[in-house]
Amino acid sequence: MTRLFDVAVATFLVLVFQRGAQGNKKCSEKVADVVFLLDSSYSIWQYQFQTQLSFLKNMVNSFTIGSNNIRVGVATFSTNVRLDVALNEHMKKHDLQRAIGQLQYMAGGTRTGDAIRFAHTQMFTPAKGSRPWAAHIAILITDGLSYRPNETSLQASIARSKGIEMFAIGVGEGVDETELRAIASYPDASHVFRVENYGALKHIEKALASKACHKANATDPTPDDTEEEEKHKDAARKRCGGKPADVYFLLDSSSSIWRPQFESQVTFVSQLLNVFDLGPDRTRVGVGSYSDDVHNIVSFTDDQNVHSVKKALQRSPYLTGSTQTGKAIHYVRTQGFSKARQNVAHVIIILTDGQSANTTHTLQEAQKARDQGIYVFAVGIGSQTDVDELMEIASDPDENFMFYVDDFGGLKNIQELLAIKACDVPVPDYQGDQALSDCRITKPTDVIFVYDSASVSKLESDVISDTIRKLVEKMDSDPDLVRFGLVRGNCFKGDNIDLRTGAKADVLLNLLQKSHHHGLHHLLRKVRLHGFLAADDETRSRARKVMVLFVGAKMADPVAVETEMKRLNFQGVKLVVVAVDTAKENIEMLRTQASVPPLEIETNEHLRDSDEDLFEKFCDINNPQE
Numbered sequence: 001m002t003r004l005f006d007v008a009v010a011t012f013l014v015l016v017f018q019r020g021a022q023g024n025k026k027c028s029e030k031v032a033d034v035v036f037l038l039d040s041s042y043s044i045w046q047y048q049f050q051t052q053l054s055f056l057k058n059m060v061n062s063f064t065i066g067s068n069n070i071r072v073g074v075a076t077f078s079t080n081v082r083l084d085v086a087l088n089e090h091m092k093k094h095d096l097q098r099a100i101g102q103l104q105y106m107a108g109g110t111r112t113g114d115a116i117r118f119a120h121t122q123m124f125t126p127a128k129g130s131r132p133w134a135a136h137i138a139i140l141i142t143d144g145l146s147y148r149p150n151e152t153s154l155q156a157s158i159a160r161s162k163g164i165e166m167f168a169i170g171v172g173e174g175v176d177e178t179e180l181r182a183i184a185s186y187p188d189a190s191h192v193f194r195v196e197n198y199g200a201l202k203h204i205e206k207a208l209a210s211k212a213c214h215k216a217n218a219t220d221p222t223p224d225d226t227e228e229e230e231k232h233k234d235a236a237r238k239r240c241g242g243k244p245a246d247v248y249f250l251l252d253s254s255s256s257i258w259r260p261q262f263e264s265q266v267t268f269v270s271q272l273l274n275v276f277d278l279g280p281d282r283t284r285v286g287v288g289s290y291s292d293d294v295h296n297i298v299s300f301t302d303d304q305n306v307h308s309v310k311k312a313l314q315r316s317p318y319l320t321g322s323t324q325t326g327k328a329i330h331y332v333r334t335q336g337f338s339k340a341r342q343n344v345a346h347v348i349i350i351l352t353d354g355q356s357a358n359t360t361h362t363l364q365e366a367q368k369a370r371d372q373g374i375y376v377f378a379v380g381i382g383s384q385t386d387v388d389e390l391m392e393i394a395s396d397p398d399e400n401f402m403f404y405v406d407d408f409g410g411l412k413n414i415q416e417l418l419a420i421k422a423c424d425v426p427v428p429d430y431q432g433d434q435a436l437s438d439c440r441i442t443k444p445t446d447v448i449f450v451y452d453s454a455s456v457s458k459l460e461s462d463v464i465s466d467t468i469r470k471l472v473e474k475m476d477s478d479p480d481l482v483r484f485g486l487v488r489g490n491c492f493k494g495d496n497i498d499l500r501t502g503a504k505a506d507v508l509l510n511l512l513q514k515s516h517h518h519g520l521h522h523l524l525r526k527v528r529l530h531g532f533l534a535a536d537d538e539t540r541s542r543a544r545k546v547m548v549l550f551v552g553a554k555m556a557d558p559v560a561v562e563t564e565m566k567r568l569n570f571q572g573v574k575l576v577v578v579a580v581d582t583a584k585e586n587i588e589m590l591r592t593q594a595s596v597p598p599l600e601i602e603t604n605e606h607l608r609d610s611d612e613d614l615f616e617k618f619c620d621i622n623n624p625q626e
Helices: 002-018 046-062 093-101 112-123 149-161 177-183 198-211 223-240 259-272 306-313 325-334 359-371 387-393 408-424 432-437 458-475 505-512 520-531 538-542 558-570 584-593 611-622
Strands: 032-039 070-077 081-085 135-142 164-171 192-195 245-252 283-290 294-298 345-352 374-381 402-405 445-450 482-487 544-551 574-580 599-601
Touching: 032 046, 032 112, 046 093, 070 093, 070 112, 081 093, 081 112, 112 135, 112 149, 112 164, 112 177, 149 164, 149 177, 149 387, 149 402, 149 408, 164 177, 177 192, 223 408, 245 259, 245 325, 245 408, 259 283, 259 306, 259 408, 283 306, 283 325, 294 306, 294 325, 325 345, 325 359, 325 611, 345 408, 359 374, 359 387, 374 387, 374 408, 387 402, 402 408, 445 520, 458 482, 458 544, 458 611, 482 520, 520 544, 520 558, 544 611, 558 574, 558 584, 574 584, 574 611, 599 611
Parallel strands: 032 070, 032 135, 135 164, 164 192, 245 283, 245 345, 345 374, 374 402, 445 482, 445 544, 544 574, 574 599
Antiparallel strands: 070 081, 283 294
16 A cells, blocks of 8 residues: 555656746746645544644645745644635745644544635635645545535535645545545546555655656646646547447526626537547537527537537527526427437536526426436536535536536636546436337327416416417327317306396396306316216227316315315326416315326416426326336
8 A cells, every 4th residue: 555655646746746836947946835634523533633744744844935936824624624824824944834733633523525615715815825826736634534525525626626736635444435536636546545544644755855846837838737638638538439428518698697708618518529529329419508598509410520510619699598497408308309319328518607597497307307317417607606506406426417617717627527427427227208209198098178267367378278289299199099178267157248138237236246257166077077978989988088287376265176176086087287386285285186296387487398297297197107
């Protein structure tokens, strides 16, 4: 272990100091801001904490400390994070070593994520002595799993997006290898290190002394930097070479994004194309932009190549509007992947700079995409991103499928890693989009659509009618097998007075006092008593009976509605319920009586895009799971 560690550390130090020197100058003119994050949790004994301090003092002894050379900052973490040394606090080596020697053991939980957040928000700042032209390096030492691994992974991702090179050193057997990799920069082999115990940390010291004088420029790319970048790209190309996958990019084009920022997303996708191995039997890509609506830019085709896709990307429209992320996911999973290949990995990569306009709808659509066997990558850009929403959108585990960058310029820092992660996903055992396309009606079926036109506006009625139309078209059913009915209003005699018969004033006033709206339960009763009668065709008596019921915010006499639904269930009618902005207490009743879980929709605007979801509900009725 020790010998292997020496080799790993040598590589580590080469990388650290290649990024911090000033051209072809002396070793004493090295420029870097280095922050150490020291674990001081309950799992560490006092003497082990002192061993970390000795290791740190010996490393500092090998540095050229100074305001224009290497600056060192130190923070200790357990349940809380303590700033011990700011980057601009000690510019003399002996002062720095004395300060390190006086650090006190804390004890507490292992809140590694808090420590990393503290480093990138409080330590790598001009106020604390961080210099924009210097290399920014964070070295974290820990001996156990963090309190909240997802938060740790997220904060490390944010730190890396800010240009901080992250190194993770795990001590002992209690360290989680996966978490170390989630913390460290790419590639893992040169940024993740394991030692058996704290005593083994001393082996870093000798390696540091021999590697501290590698020369590079912190601001301008050097041949070594370019060579390293090309190595990363080559590694990504090898991982993606020959991999069959259909990958769809969704670019945020909402009003919170300026045109140059939208163009940064386009550039990001264009550069990723150089990593993917495009071809009819390999990777194919689709691209769309979204705001209020979704605009398809590139579709999955067998004849696409890098040149044709880049040319199409150059014509990408800048839309502006709200951030309808849910609508975008819905479009991709129902239409974007309609031309996707089966038996290959299906991947969506979503870029966004803020919270979606409708979080509930977004998370529902993301879940449906994952249920269809689609891998969902979520890339958040900037401080307005809702990290919790990103984590809910992305497939699991979050450290593989969720990325965060500080600004649009940071997208370039995740290109190769994102490509590798996307290319590494396996083909799922089940792809639900294929299952939906196989939902066919094979038995005689009678379907009645029901909604109370008296309780909705003309616009709402039009939206419901359009949803029904799209569902019927999607069924593409045999007219000899399927019959459709529609019940949407009550026609009761006595609601009107004809001038030809006339009426006295007291008769008119008496009628006006009576409600002419008889309610949804009357419609359901009408369906129960007369809707499924088959007197004209004996074969229909054996037909499957399905009622699709649209319920809005208003519901007169819910108890009577529940009673009629129970009676319909008793008659063997399968009930599919679409609840639009329905009161919570009514939703609970509908869930109890519906044959499949109701399709719950927040607004009539979202109902416009619900035909695919409604079709899924119908498929659940048509093909029940045995």
